[in-house]
Amino acid sequence: MPDRSPPEGGAIPGAAAAAATLVAVDDDPIVLELLRHIIGELADVQVLAFGDPEAALAWCRANEPDVIITDYQMPGLSGTELITALRRERHVADVPIMMITATGDRAVRIEALNAGANDVLTKPIEAAEVRARTKNMLAIRRGQRLMAQRSSWLEEEVRRATAAIAARERETILRLSKAAEYRDWETGSHIVRVSLYARVIAKRLSLPAAEQDILFQAAPMHDVGKIGIPDSILLKPGALDEAEFDVIKQHTVIGNQILGGSAAELLQAAAEIALTHHERFDGSGYPMQSAGEQIPLRGRVVAVADTFDALTSQRPYKAAWPPALAWAFLEQNVGLRFDPACVAAFIGAQPEAEEIRSAFPDTAAEGGPQRQWSAPIAAAADGI
Ligand SMILES: [Fe+2]
Numbered sequence: 001m002p003d004r005s006p007p008e009g010g011a012i013p014g015a016a017a018a019a020a021t022l023v024a025v026d027d028d029p030i031v032l033e034l035l036r037h038i039i040g041e042l043a044d045v046q047v048l049a050f051g052d053p054e055a056a057l058a059w060c061r062a063n064e065p066d067v068i069i070t071d072y073q074m075p076g077l078s079g080t081e082l083i084t085a086l087r088r089e090r091h092v093a094d095v096p097i098m099m100i101t102a103t104g105d106r107a108v109r110i111e112a113l114n115a116g117a118n119d120v121l122t123k124p125i126e127a128a129e130v131r132a133r134t135k136n137m138l139a140i141r142r143g144q145r146l147m148a149q150r151s152s153w154l155e156e157e158v159r160r161a162t163a164a165i166a167a168r169e170r171e172t173i174l175r176l177s178k179a180a181e182y183r184d185w186e187t188g189s190h191i192v193r194v195s196l197y198a199r200v201i202a203k204r205l206s207l208p209a210a211e212q213d214i215l216f217q218a219a220p221m222h223d224v225g226k227i228g229i230p231d232s233i234l235l236k237p238g239a240l241d242e243a244e245f246d247v248i249k250q251h252t253v254i255g256n257q258i259l260g261g262s263a264a265e266l267l268q269a270a271a272e273i274a275l276t277h278h279e280r281f282d283g284s285g286y287p288m289q290s291a292g293e294q295i296p297l298r299g300r301v302v303a304v305a306d307t308f309d310a311l312t313s314q315r316p317y318k319a320a321w322p323p324a325l326a327w328a329f330l331e332q333n334v335g336l337r338f339d340p341a342c343v344a345a346f347i348g349a350q351p352e353a354e355e356i357r358s359a360f361p362d363t364a365a366e367g368g369p370q371r372q373w374s375a376p377i378a379a380a381a382d383g384i
């Protein structure tokens with residue numbers, strides 16, 4: 001198992017293996033040499049000396065300094081101007097900067113601190129003091145790097161944990177859907193096709209990618225409530241009478257009860273689809289007789305996908321309808337059973353739908369209990 005423990009204090013992993021980079025800027029080569037000498041005595045520090053503040057600024061824009069020491073009075077850019085320009089660079093915004101000035105002027109010191117200097121030293125400099133202050137700034141930098149590493153480690157952990165939760169959620173859903181499949185004739189391929197059709201419709205409706213994905217993942221559970229329907233009715237080898245059909249209709253409510261009340265967005269969507277996939281646009285569906293946009297869009301989408309697949313699939317009691325007839329059925333029921341926009345979207349994606357249909361055929365080995373079924377074709381259109 002890879003070590004996923006967080007970065008600890010002490011050495012700076014990665015960055016600390018290399019020496020810290022200290023940028024020294026002074027137009028006086030003697031001071032620069034002195035600084036190089038003083039700081040060179042510190043362990044693990046590499047000094048980059050610049051006589052020209054513009055060159056130092058250009059280097060800092062393209063690289064990552066760890067500490068910057070700058071003179072105040074320089075041709076071109078003053079120390080304060082250099083600090084102001086450096087602080088505008090995102091990656092240098094927090095790098096510790098010390099300014100060294102020959103003037104004892106208080107106003108200059110305050111100006112430098114206001115521009116973003118962390119420390120101001122007055123010349124003549126004293127080696128021990130420069131070293132001590134540089135060490136402090138290096139410690140600040142080490143802390144910054146460690147914090148950045150810890151936060152990216154945490155981000156990665158959160159991302160990993162979220163992905164694991166999402167994968168488990170998907171798995172739970174698939175297993176639940178599988179349990180429902182064992183109850184009747186609907187096959188694994190039916191569930192896959194309905195999910196794919198639902199996604200195609202969502203895409204054509206220009207729903208956001210996240211919503212397309214939710215539909216795709218939640219649609220397989222639309223009939224999970226069949227688990228709660230007694231075998232004597234669900235597996236009845238003859239036509240269903242009205243009372244029995246009323247019991248069958250309860251699979252929507254039962255599905256909603258099984259899936260509802262979860263904090264997971266996917267299960268919430270699945271509960272909504274289970275409850276509403278048999279509602280009809282004209283209000284004549286079940287269980288609530290909702291109409292039009294009272295029916296959640298997800299339910300309207302799955303109603304089209306589920307019915308189309310029930311019609312074009314073979315059942316023990318009926319042959320598969322030729323696709324042309326099923327497409328015509330959708331069109332004839334625009335505004336009656338189905339949301340016109342969902343039907344238009346599906347018809348617009350006809351080639352994709354046909355591809356899905358031939359890519360996921362039912363196989364002989366699939367399907368629930370083999371039995372004679374004499375329910376009317378209308379039952380297939382209901383997609384129960
Ligand atoms: Fe179905």
Ligand SMILES: [Fe+2]
Binds near residue numbers: 384
């Ligand atoms: Fe159903």
